[in-house]
Amino acid sequence: MSNTPRFQQIKTYIQKKIDAKEWPVGSRIPTEAELCELFSVSRMTVNKAVRDLVNQGRLERTPRLGTFVCQSKAESPLMDIRNIADEIQERGHKHHSEVVLQKQIIAPDDVSMRLGMMLGSEVFKTEIVHYEDDNAIQVEVRWVNPDCARQYLEQDFNHITPHQYLMEACPLSTIEHTVEAILPPDNIARLLNITPKTPCLLLHRRTWSGQQLISSALLYHPGDRYKLSARMNVLD
Known part of the structure; x- marks a missing residue:
């Protein structure tokens, strides 16, 4: 028995x-x-x-x-930063990604301010859809300071994630997270294969290496497939 x-x-x-x-x-x-x-x-x-x-x-x-x-939801830690590919594999599923955009651009004013750069500065930008098996669970829109990660645009982000590269090129020391519930823009809804009326979780992330701001990212997640969690010890 x-x-x-x-x-x-x-x-x-x-x-x-x-x-x-x-x-x-x-x-x-x-x-x-x-x-x-x-x-x-x-x-x-x-x-x-x-x-x-x-x-x-x-x-x-x-x-x-x-x-x-009910639909099982993928989960990421809110108080930490991990490679999404590792999270998916640890859940027993397969990760793959689709690169939508990978180029150098003139940063919009709001991006320049988020990265602490002068207005009109050039930055690297990527847009990547991350899949868990066949389900799109995250659209990652990221801007990177070229002075900190000069070979960023040379990477094959179909095989590694921006997180993997940035952790090797300029190990992260500090993260900033802000989360909000939104209705996705039409282009994000198409990439996530949802309707524009489907609620999403939008995670704003900024990362530092030492005192240097490295990147700013917008991470869109379909609300019916994803959740963010946090756990901390509270001392008396």
Whole structure:
């Protein structure tokens, strides 16, 4: 007999059904009473298994209708900066990217100010769509100070990410994050394969190496596929 707690066995059973697409997104799972009968356990045990999966974003409870499989959301840490390719691979999925733009431009005034550069300065700009399996989960629009990363435009960003290159060329020491909920511009909606009425999370990111501002980026995420999280220790 398995030593795994019964609630964990129920969670595993439900997760396997979801992962195998036997219970696709939007489908209703068996009721708690049916799961109690199937596993010969108490309602409390089933409730804990289901509640854990709701908290993990795998299931969603709808009053008077039942519990449904929901779209699993990718997740990134808000208080840290990590390579999106590594995050996706650690979730057991495949990352690939599509470069939309990679060129040197005259920085718009707002970009010059965000990078602490003189108005009219030249900067490197990239626009890249990041995919988790076949789903677009992030559009990365980034401006880079050429004095800090002179070979930025020479990189093949279909095979490495800007994060990987910048961490090697000018190791990051400080990050600044601001998050807002938006309706995406039409061009971003097309790249994410969503409608302009689909809510998005927009992460504004600036990075420093030592005292030097390196890059400013806008990271667009479809709100129904992505979430940002933070965890910190609070000392008394």
